[in-house]
Amino acid sequence: MRTTRTLAIALTGLLATAGLTACDGQSGGAPATTVLNIGMPNGPQTQNHNPFLGSSAGASLGYRYVIYEPLVMTNQAKPADPGKPWLASKWTWTDNYTKVAFTVRDGVRWSDGQPMTADDVAYTFQLLKGNAGLNQNSIPFGGITMSGGVVTLTFPRSQFVNQRKIMSQFVVPKHQWSTFKDPTTDTVTNPVGTGPYTLKSFTTQTVTLGVRKDYWQAPPKVQELRYTSYNDNNAQTTALATGAAEWSFVFIPNYKAVFTDKDPTHYKIWFPPTLGVHGLWINTTKKPFDNPALRRAMNDVISRDDIFNQGEAGYFYPKVTSVAGIPTPAGASFIAPQYQGQEHKVDVDAAKKELTAAGFTLAGNVLKDPGGKPVTLTLTDPAGWSDYQTDLEIIKDNLAQIGIAAKVEKANQDAWFKVVDTGNFDATLHWTNGGATPYDMYENIMDGAIYKPVGTGNVSGNYGRFRDAGATAALDKYANAADDASRAAALAVLQKTMVEQQPVIVTSAANTGGEYSTKHWVGWPDAGNPYGSAQPTQPEALMVILNLKPAS
Helix, strand or coil: CCHHHHHHHHHHHHCCCCCCCCCCCCCCCCCCCCEEEEEECCCCCCCCCCCCCCCCHHHHHCCHHHHCCECEECCCCCCCCCCEECCEEEEEEECCCCEEEEEECCCCECCCCCECCHHHHHHHHHHHHHCCCCCCCCCCCCCEEEECCEEEEECCCCCHHHHHHHHCCECCCHHHHCCCCCCCCCCCCCCCCCCCEEEEEECCCEEEEEECCCCCCCCCCCCEEEEEECCCHHHHHHHHHHCCCCEECCCCCCHHHHCHHHCCCCEEEECCEEEEEEEEEECCCCCCCCCHHHHHHHHHHCCHHHHHHHHCCCCCCCECCECCCCCCCCCHHHCCHHHCCCECCCCHHHHHHHHHHCCCEEECCEEECCCCCECEEEEEEECCCHHHHHHHHHHHHHHHCCCCEEEEEEECHHHHHHHHHHCCCCEEEEECCCCCCCHHHHHHHHCHHHCCCCCCCCCCCCCCCCCCHHHHHHHHHHHHCCCHHHHHHHHHHHHHHHHHHCCEEEEEEEECCEEEECCCEECCCECCECCCCCCCCCCCHHHHHHHCEECC
């Protein structure tokens, strides 16, 4: 699992932690129409504005993306859409995605007044190539050359599956970053970017940014951004309900009563699915769960509706209904013809027939494996992740319908990360990587190339230790295919593997949503205009802010 995605989704899990008290440090009252108040429930922040580090305050609160800008702006809510030219005015992929040329936009200046040039773009990619700690997407850079205003990158193999990650890379100024002794660890206290905002003040709770007067695009209507880091979910939710925060990404178990019903005209949520998923990862090395028939039967009885409506409060992680495990509508165009229109339905009778045919027996309310042993299972996730804990209780009850005696373990968070990493678990709810195609999620679930035996840590995915040579070959074929037809054929093999072997029982889609208020600002993305992510910590946050206008 790539670090950026790991941290982002791990944070999502952390957001499910219920708080004890509300933060009272944010003043109430209506904000000025020039100010946008943004909040996240991430506790005290440390002053580091390094945009590469997922642990920095800029990443935690999201303001790194209004200081540092990408070459190309992509849209997670509509991953099939082409990117929008940003710091690159044009880009061209050739040689089966082993070469890309970026034409760097003229007339852009850094916030310290110096011009942004192709040299800065080339330097940024050299930083990634030379520092594994910064190259969090593990891009295999080859040559990095510059000619006039064009920067050309080459790669040893096709980067079709990584093209969005490369295109959306933000750019840093060479004249500043070349002075750092170690760019992977040095603290950045004076961020210099091409974005429309600069840092005005920093405290452990509130970070304030002001608009630039010399921004290269039309200046934003929002003159000041105030990012507040609340101590917990309850404090963040209270801030949203009172209007102290106007934009956030936080799990609200009873969102209607505590948020949207407080001001139905202005308080909104929008949580579109992305092409990453959440599901029950099963340790496929443990008997009898190494038997795909048992995993298929488990899939038959797990209620996605209950998980969505109860565990995920009817909005947070959208349910996945496709039997191929691909979220829709984001991934509808990728579903193979044989699985189009096929949706998961709870079918206890079908599960029992599947088990009987595979040699399992149901003695009263106890399922016994072909060797006569009762089938038991421990479901584990961190105690504080309230949505996951509710989901596990639902799954426990679902599995009881076919005689599986499951128990829910409320794990210590650090201990849980360790057992998942080393494969010392029975089953756990976890997330996958996401991307512009289903490749990232499938690769994360079943790539034999990243398999490590139980007991071996530092894995980058395949937590269930799943091995299937056909799936691994299909992933390689998809990543290196020379045409769309070959990619579609490889993807069909991966979908067949998911349906028949259920290495992960997919329940929910990752989201790129958020809560916001239209009382003072309008122009937010929504289902009718899904021009970008509604999450304030995602790259499209810049595009959202540039699109906002005063409500009156």
